[in-house]
Amino acid sequence: MDNPRVSTADPHPLIACHDCDLLQRAPAPQIGTSVCCRRCGARLYRMTRDGLDRCLAMTLAAGVLFIVANAFPIVTLELQGVRAATTLFGAVRALYAQHMELVAALVFFTTILVPALELLAMSWMLGPLKFGRVAPGLSLGYRWVRSARPWGMIEVFMLGVLVSLAKLSHLASVEPGVALWSFGALVMLLAAAASSFEPHELWARVDALAAEADPQPMRIA
């Protein structure tokens, strides 16, 4: 996510290394290769053919899993004939009801609000690009995703749930719900989507669309 923005108008645009600030000319694009800084060796960007399309597909799939993970129970517990099941939002409400407002807010923020907004922002950026349009506020969405991603902690939540279930299994009958499996797959998809997201390709497509709309020479931003 730290890759600098370059213009596609020049076949060898100037590009600044985000690690050592060296300004250098980008080489001729070759699909499947990574471009590294010639001074410090940091990776500047990868050349992919369909990285953003794959990222969009995984983001949409993650969105479906996110809905399933929040709509169905995470786990069902049975103790002495009494069964209890809860969703993630139900767990937040239970924490709030037990006067653990801060913990409830933290769980809601890191496992529901931030992942939901991140998925929406990614879809908002990549969806219109797929159809040759630049979404309004794309730059704002990009900055927001960069800032918010470290606050999405579904994997930490998953780890906590699994440890709790392992301990509870000695006391009660524990039945994992659909949401638990969905959360597991969601963690993998979010990681894969973040890995395939290539900012260089994003801005190159934006610049190409801008050049089509306005054929005046573009500036390097």
Ligand SMILES: [Zn+2]
């Ligand atoms: Zn460098």
